[in-house]
Amino acid sequence: xxxxxxxxxxxxxxxxxxxLMLLPTICALIYKESCVKALLISIALSLAAGFxxxxxxxxxxxxxxxxxxxxxxxLAWIALSxxxxxxxxxxxxxxxxxxxxxETVSGFTTTGASILGNVEAMSRGLLFWRSFTHWIGGMxxxxxxxxxxxxxxxxxxxLLRAEVPGPIVGKLVPRIKQTTRILxxxxxxxxxxxxxxxxxxxxxxFDSIVHSIGTAGTGGFGIKADSVGSYSPYIQWVITIFxxxxxxxxxxxxxxxxxxxxxAFKSAELWFYLGVVAASTVTIAVNVAPMFGNLSETVRxxxxxxxxxxxxxxxxxVDFNQWPALSKxxxxxxxxxxxxxxxxxxxxxxTRVFILLKNIKRELKKLLHPRSVNAxxxxxxxxxxxxxxxxxxxxxxYAFFLCGILLLLSFEPxxxxxxxxxxxxxxxxxxxxxxxxGPAASFAEYSPFGKILLSFAMLFGRLEIYPxxxxxxxxxxxxx
Amino acid sequence: MDIIVAGCGKIGSSLVQTLEKxxxxxxxxxxxxEVITEMTNIYDVMGVCGSxxxxxxxxxAGVDNARLFIAVTDSDxxxxxxxxxxxxxxxxxxxxxxxxxxxxxxSLGFLREQLNISMAINPELLLAQELYNLLRLPSAxxxxxxxxxxxxxxxxxxxxDSTLCNKKLFKLREKQDLQFLxxxxxxxxxxxxxxxxxxxxxxxxISLTAAPGDMQKLLKNLGMLKKESRNIMLMGGGKTxxxxxxxxxxxxxxxxxxEQKEDRCLALSEALSDAVLIHGDGTRQELLLEEGLRSxxxxxxxxxxxxxxxxxxxxxSGQNVPQVIAKVNRKELASMAEKLGLDCTLSxxxxxxxxxxxxxxxxxxxxxxxxxxxxKIMDGTAEALEFNVNPDSAVxxxxxxxxxxxxxxxxxxxxxxxxxxxxxxxxxxxxxxDKVIVLAADRRLSDLDDILR
Numbered sequence: 001x002x003x004x005x006x007x008x009x010x011x012x013x014x015x016x017x018x019x020l021m022l023l024p025t026i027c028a029l030i031y032k033e034s035c036v037k038a039l040l041i042s043i044a045l046s047l048a049a050g051f052x053x054x055x056x057x058x059x060x061x062x063x064x065x066x067x068x069x070x071x072x073x074x075l076a077w078i079a080l081s082x083x084x085x086x087x088x089x090x091x092x093x094x095x096x097x098x099x100x101x102x103e104t105v106s107g108f109t110t111t112g113a114s115i116l117g118n119v120e121a122m123s124r125g126l127l128f129w130r131s132f133t134h135w136i137g138g139m140x141x142x143x144x145x146x147x148x149x150x151x152x153x154x155x156x157x158x159l160l161r162a163e164v165p166g167p168i169v170g171k172l173v174p175r176i177k178q179t180t181r182i183l184x185x186x187x188x189x190x191x192x193x194x195x196x197x198x199x200x201x202x203x204x205x206f207d208s209i210v211h212s213i214g215t216a217g218t219g220g221f222g223i224k225a226d227s228v229g230s231y232s233p234y235i236q237w238v239i240t241i242f243x244x245x246x247x248x249x250x251x252x253x254x255x256x257x258x259x260x261x262x263x264a265f266k267s268a269e270l271w272f273y274l275g276v277v278a279a280s281t282v283t284i285a286v287n288v289a290p291m292f293g294n295l296s297e298t299v300r301x302x303x304x305x306x307x308x309x310x311x312x313x314x315x316x317x318v319d320f321n322q323w324p325a326l327s328k329x330x331x332x333x334x335x336x337x338x339x340x341x342x343x344x345x346x347x348x349x350x351t352r353v354f355i356l357l358k359n360i361k362r363e364l365k366k367l368l369h370p371r372s373v374n375a376x377x378x379x380x381x382x383x384x385x386x387x388x389x390x391x392x393x394x395x396x397x398y399a400f401f402l403c404g405i406l407l408l409l410s411f412e413p414x415x416x417x418x419x420x421x422x423x424x425x426x427x428x429x430x431x432x433x434x435x436x437x438g439p440a441a442s443f444a445e446y447s448p449f450g451k452i453l454l455s456f457a458m459l460f461g462r463l464e465i466y467p468x469x470x471x472x473x474x475x476x477x478x479x480x
Numbered sequence: 481m482d483i484i485v486a487g488c489g490k491i492g493s494s495l496v497q498t499l500e501k502x503x504x505x506x507x508x509x510x511x512x513x514e515v516i517t518e519m520t521n522i523y524d525v526m527g528v529c530g531s532x533x534x535x536x537x538x539x540x541a542g543v544d545n546a547r548l549f550i551a552v553t554d555s556d557x558x559x560x561x562x563x564x565x566x567x568x569x570x571x572x573x574x575x576x577x578x579x580x581x582x583x584x585x586x587s588l589g590f591l592r593e594q595l596n597i598s599m600a601i602n603p604e605l606l607l608a609q610e611l612y613n614l615l616r617l618p619s620a621x622x623x624x625x626x627x628x629x630x631x632x633x634x635x636x637x638x639x640x641d642s643t644l645c646n647k648k649l650f651k652l653r654e655k656q657d658l659q660f661l662x663x664x665x666x667x668x669x670x671x672x673x674x675x676x677x678x679x680x681x682x683x684x685x686i687s688l689t690a691a692p693g694d695m696q697k698l699l700k701n702l703g704m705l706k707k708e709s710r711n712i713m714l715m716g717g718g719k720t721x722x723x724x725x726x727x728x729x730x731x732x733x734x735x736x737x738x739e740q741k742e743d744r745c746l747a748l749s750e751a752l753s754d755a756v757l758i759h760g761d762g763t764r765q766e767l768l769l770e771e772g773l774r775s776x777x778x779x780x781x782x783x784x785x786x787x788x789x790x791x792x793x794x795x796x797s798g799q800n801v802p803q804v805i806a807k808v809n810r811k812e813l814a815s816m817a818e819k820l821g822l823d824c825t826l827s828x829x830x831x832x833x834x835x836x837x838x839x840x841x842x843x844x845x846x847x848x849x850x851x852x853x854x855x856k857i858m859d860g861t862a863e864a865l866e867f868n869v870n871p872d873s874a875v876x877x878x879x880x881x882x883x884x885x886x887x888x889x890x891x892x893x894x895x896x897x898x899x900x901x902x903x904x905x906x907x908x909x910x911x912x913x914d915k916v917i918v919l920a921a922d923r924r925l926s927d928l929d930d931i932l933r
Contacts, residue, residue, distance in 0.1 A: 066521075157520060174482075174505040174526040381529075384513050 001476075004059035005153055006072045009142075011053025013076040014083055016145055018046035020136060021087065021129065028125025035123045038091030046083045062154045067470065069158025073142060074471035077459055080141060081105045084133055093122055098448045105455040107133030108141075109462035110346060112220025112314030112431030113422075115444040115451065119223055124206060127223050131210040134219025137462070138246075138344035139187050140164060147180035162467045166341025166349055167391050172254050186253045187344075191216040194242045201234040215242050218344045220314025220431045227316045227439060233300055236317050240300075240307045244277060247311035247339030249351075267379060269340050272354050273310075280306045280334060284327045291323070302327075309334045312346040314431025321438030328434060335424050346429030346461055348398060355383065355391045397465055402427055405457045412450045422446075426454045427461040481505065481844060484546045484571070486532035486562055487553030488515050490809055491577065491603055494829035495550060495836055496523055502924060504840070507541045532562035535569065544570035547843060550836065552577040552601075564595045573598040573843065575836065579605070579719055581751075601835055603828035608723035610831060611805060614824065615728065615778055618706040618803040619699050621824040624855045626866045627895045627915045633663075633689045633864055635857065636704065637823065640682045643702055650676035658698050659903040660690035663892045663919045664858050671861040671921050673890055687857055687864075689892045689917070691901045709777035709803050710734060715762035715792060716783035717744050720807065720828075722751065724780070729754045736771065738762040763788050765795055778803040786810050790817045790825075797821060830856060841926040850928065852915060862921045864892070867928040869914045874929050881906030884933045886923065891931075893917035 025039040064072070081104045088100035099115045106113045107130055116122065122130075136144065140163040146156055153159070156176055161169045171179045191212050198208040207223065214221050224230060228239060248270060255264035264270075285302040292298045304317045309331050320331060338347015355378060362374045376383040406423045414422075414436055421433025422443065432439040443454065460468050470476055483499055485492055486509040496519065500506055506525040509532050510516050516527035530537030532551060543549060549571040551559035556578045563574035578584065578600045583591060592600055613623040620634035638644055644652065649662060653676075665672045666685040672678070680686065690698055699705040710733050714721045717739030725735045729752060736756040739745045749757040760767045762783065773779065779796040781789035786808045793806035794817075808814040808825040817825055838854035845851070852866040869876065875883060880891060894902045895915040902908060910916055918931060925931065 155522065155524075157524070171520075171526045174507050174524070176524050178505075 002064055002068050004057040005064050006068055007053050007057035008059050009072045010076050010079050011050045014046050014079055015050035017083055018043045024125045024129035027128040031124045033123040033125050035091045035125045038087050041090050042086035064153050064155055064158055066158050069162040070467040070470040073162040074467040081108055093126055098451050102451045102455050105458050108137035109429050109458040110134050110137050110217045110219040111429040111458045113426055114442050117444055131214040131221050134217030135213035138217025143180045147184050165464050167352055183250055186250055197238045203235055215239055216246055218246050218311045218313045229317045236304055240304045243307040243311040243313045247343050247345040249340040249342035251342055269351055273340055273350050280330050283330055287324055287327045311339050312430045316439035319440045321434050335428050335430050352391050359388055408453055426457040429461050481547045482545055483548045484541050486551045488519055491832050492552045494833050498833040498837055509541050546571045548573045550575045556580045560595055563597050567596045575599045577601050603832045604719040605723045606831045607720050607828045611724050612727045615709045618709055619704050626917050630895050631893045631901045632692050635685055635687050638682050638684045644680050645682050649678050658694045660698050661892055661903045663687050663689055663890050664862055666858045671858055711776045712778045713776045715781045717748050720782050725752050725755050763792050774799050781806045786813045793822050845926045865918050867916045869910055871912045875910050876912055877909055879907050879909045880904055885931050886933050888921040888923055889931050890919040892919045
């Protein structure tokens, strides 16, 4: 294995993170806050570690294979979280390092689960950094590095595959660098549009920035105790729509930019996604109608909650923990599906659900007509049988992991609903669950063991299990 | 430049490798998803799975904006058809691999014109030409011609007993009354552009440039001239054998072809009435000896199997056949064969990449093509290019010693308009209408003015 190249890339990631920490530092300087010192110390420490790693590794051979891709991504994300937690810890605003680590992992994995009891007491510089981690983690930090650094490694497609979620990772244009640039440009443009729309609705500048970057990464860290409940209906609608937008496969936006509207709007996955959103919203709206006075409020809250869960964002406008069982069940199920592949959303991914459903249909047909041969088609193309198989495998490994984490988490003194939804919400990168981890509560009550467990659940969920699984399995490291 | 390569077999993948390294944006089309996955894993290219004649597939690959469309699938007909469609859909230039002798011998010009194909490549024919050159000059293991054979560049390996060993270059030049240039030396895989004080050693591979007449005399003076091969045995009766035999027969050589399949033997014997066709397994040593292997001047192995070619070639070397050449398509096998003592291996892949690369460089050059030929020499570590000199070139009329030329670049020859080849010294200068041969290490040139700092 090319260990030097792995270390070198991880070192580069830490250096880039140090550079990215300059933004919250500027923010803190603008508001003249004391967290500047903590940020600067963190930058210095990250830079030192980053340079140390790149200097000791100095790879001669830049070729990497799938194995190095997985391990690099796994280690890079752990390092990213470990160093990203420093500002919170050094400033003393989150006194425990484990809490700070949990909060940072939750940020980078775009989960949005928080251990903070009183968000409004945090300094603005760190609040910005907290939400900015969503933005960085949403599209992926290695994708970002590939967009700006010329030839990070030979065959960086393996890094792209390991970091970008979804069953099929393709390129938009021949060169990886161009592809990642296009993705980031779309990402930035959409974030900017959202920022201006929020600003136009009378939201303060700082709040607009934090909410637009938090939505873009489908993260969901709020800066108010009631998340976005106290903002105007217009703002809530803007956030709803943009949460849905960031849950769509970015390839579709690229097709729209190229003015290829026909293939863009013929995407079966897109319509499946919108259909699920519409059906869930209607169901919930009917179910919760008695709780709200008028129709517009009912629809707004239903749509917001559906969007926040299916896009795995985790903002909330109401405490849906108080909603009737049917609505909670629908939301609980949406926690699993997640958004489309190639978006910033987490979860199991609707794309996979879609492929599995088609496969079930085919298998049923095969029971009736044992000799029939049916090709699975997806977006107008025949799907490779290997891909179909790997989706099935992913479902089983996904289920096993979920059960394992749940079992371990059950050592914590909480009720069943809390533990189940905490596991599901973290593993699928949503954020709030039900019960004691509902939108109005936080994860602060969990023991350090529970927090570390959930931190890794979030990482496993964001990177789709395999990278960390491979990095942690002994057979990867033991030479045979 | 946006380039589409349809078909990722041997030739296709070697083209992808070369062109990706040159920094072009490549999209590949292949019918097999596995091939696409494999290729996109190794190279930074986009893959589209489908048929190269399907408009939808071509559109997905971005044919409407492609500067160049290269069709190198297995089938000539598919290549021609897909080039035609691609051209109609907006590709600026198209290149098709057409290797069937029926097309090449008779209807190629007509087809190219009617289908609007910018260039037809026939790797087997190119390989046959290169083999022919080598058989004419057995001392070299690579021969390249420039400006319609007014200048030639050969590569030779220095043996222990060579008179060139341990001599300084300027002394060599003093001794000989001939115009020649040792432009590059490959020592243990490392390329050196030598100066006058450079000392040659046994085992070096040197690149020699001279006019053909001078080259013969020079090799003779140095005691390295081997006589031209007249009796030649070919193993394998594929397309390359056909093209090669045809050329050899027309220049009066005796050709014996050994081929396993009877109907193929019959077809060849119909097409090449002067050749001797032997029906049998060429890997059987008994058969080779029976057919008089030892009395032949040259033995060329051209079957589809690299391993067979190498092993049979080694056997022939052991039987003291003066010149043995093996077709080896896989590069890693070629270097192993070299270690085993098989001096000369050739591959269709490198020859084809050279041709396509030259075409692409010429396209890149905004002022229109002025690259006449391009060869990758010295095991691919350097390039030899022939440029036409344009009237507005910055190098005209200045003595070479006053030109500020980039490092790693050498002007190996100037061919004046009156067909006079000169191996230039510091006082020579380039004139309008000349052809200039440039040796470039680690550098890609697409225009003659690129050589200037």
